[in-house]
Amino acid sequence: MITMPQFRVLQPENVSQAVEFLAKHKNLRVLAGGSDLVVNLRNKLFTPEYVLDIKGIKDLQGIKENQDHFSIGTLTTLTEISQNPFIKEIYPVLAKAAGLVAGPNIRNMGTIGGNICLDTRCYWYNQSYFWRKSCNFCLKKDGDICHVAPGGKYCWAAYSGDTAPALLTLDASIKIANPKGEKTLALKDFFVMDGIKKYNLESNEIITEILIPKASAGLQGVYKKFRIRDSVDYPLAGVAIAGKVDKEGNCQKISVALTAVNPAPVLVTEITDLLVGKKLTDDLVEKSVELARKTAKPMKTTLSTMPYRRHMIGVFVKQGLEEILK
Numbered sequence: 244m245i246t247m248p249q250f251r252v253l254q255p256e257n258v259s260q261a262v263e264f265l266a267k268h269k270n271l272r273v274l275a276g277g278s279d280l281v282v283n284l285r286n287k288l289f290t291p292e293y294v295l296d297i298k299g300i301k302d303l304q305g306i307k308e309n310q311d312h313f314s315i316g317t318l319t320t321l322t323e324i325s326q327n328p329f330i331k332e333i334y335p336v337l338a339k340a341a342g343l344v345a346g347p348n349i350r351n352m353g354t355i356g357g358n359i360c361l362d363t364r365c366y367w368y369n370q371s372y373f374w375r376k377s378c379n380f381c382l383k384k385d386g387d388i389c390h391v392a393p394g395g396k397y398c399w400a401a402y403s404g405d406t407a408p409a410l411l412t413l414d415a416s417i418k419i420a421n422p423k424g425e426k427t428l429a430l431k432d433f434f435v436m437d438g439i440k441k442y443n444l445e446s447n448e449i450i451t452e453i454l455i456p457k458a459s460a461g462l463q464g465v466y467k468k469f470r471i472r473d474s475v476d477y478p479l480a481g482v483a484i485a486g487k488v489d490k491e492g493n494c495q496k497i498s499v500a501l502t503a504v505n506p507a508p509v510l511v512t513e514i515t516d517l518l519v520g521k522k523l524t525d526d527l528v529e530k531s532v533e534l535a536r537k538t539a540k541p542m543k544t545t546l547s548t549m550p551y552r553r554h555m556i557g558v559f560v561k562q563g564l565e566e567i568l569k
């Protein structure tokens with residue numbers, strides 16, 4: 244029988260109390276909606292002594308306007324983001340990506356902060372303790388070999404969150420609270436191309452807000468996702484695109500990000516360099532598709548094939564660029 248490990252639950256009422264707990268307890272995991280964490284706890288992928296349940300912190304919810312950006316509280320649910328008329332209008336790529344996470348019940352529970360901090364995924368890792376034990380575990384948890392790339396010392400587990408690539412195309416940042424105070428980090432500097440380390444967040448830090456610049460408001464946006472079951476699954480390949488054309492039909496702004504095909508979500512900046520200032524032609528679409536396909540390095544971390552996932556990245560980039568720039 245799969246059971247939960249034993250832990251103590253801490254329920255801070257505000258961010259400063261949360262940070263006090265973070266400073267005091269080392270072996271701790273943050274719980275937001277719990278839709279990823281609880282599954283991982285049950286699989287004994289995490290065995291914390293304490294779980295910091297931040298859901299009761301009111302200040303971490305909702306969307307606020309500031310001078311040069313909009314701020315989304317880390318506990319804002321994916322349903323709220325995908326259905327908010329304001330977000331749909333000014334940041335459509337984000338609303339679309341949030342609306343394609345899992346299914347409706349998980350979007351009601353799942354938060355934007357939890358979605359960004361999703362653990363990386365691999366067929367050999369997202370399994371019960373008994374299953375993993377029968378395969379002698381792996382580098383990412385409890386073992387010392389990688390079944391995907393035997394002989395290597397690197398974990399290729401795929402980052403499989405849907406909203407991070409959308410936020411990357413909007414040039415978003417995150418606000419982080421820790422015992423020393425607060426800091427802001429560009430989202431592109433948050434992620435790390437390593438399936439074990441995953442991102443730059445210390446064990447005594449929590450994300451409090453997601454900041455999206457007003458300069459990114461009004462960009463057209465698309466998010467396209469390949470998954471096995473359209474009603475609920477994680478992406479196996481995903482592409483977010485935000486951009487706009489000027490009055491003459493030239494590309495004024497374009498930003499393309501990929502998910503689920505590397506250990507981190509990634510911006511394909513070469514496509515921006517290639518397209519800005521130009522009218523989209525079939526030749527430029529083909530070059531962009533090649534740049535995206537080169538950036539995508541899916542490994543055998545799922546039951547879907549690597550060539551098909553790379554192929555779908557190309558298909559989505561072509562469709563998305565044509566929708567936005569033609």
Ligand SMILES: Cc1cc2nc3c(=O)[nH]c(=O)nc-3n(C[C@H](O)[C@H](O)[C@H](O)COP(=O)(O)OP(=O)(O)OC[C@H]3O[C@@H](n4cnc5c(N)ncnc54)[C@H](O)[C@@H]3O)c2cc1C
Binds near residue numbers: 272280344356450
């Ligand atoms: C059947 C199923 C299908 C799913 N499909 C998808 C999918 O299609 N796309 C997708 O992106 N996800 C999917 N998920 C994963 C998950 O449900 C979502 O990513 C969800 O948004 C996670 O948010 P949460 O609030 O529930 O996170 P939690 O489970 O509470 O936390 C997730 C991780 O983030 C950390 N964390 C949470 N909040 C913070 C914070 N403020 N600061 C620091 N760390 C924090 C937690 O410690 C944990 O490690 C799926 C899950 C299931 C069970």
Ligand code: SF4
Binds near residue numbers: 367399400
């Ligand atoms: S890529 Fe290798 S080390 Fe990483 S989770 Fe999969 S099997 Fe484990």
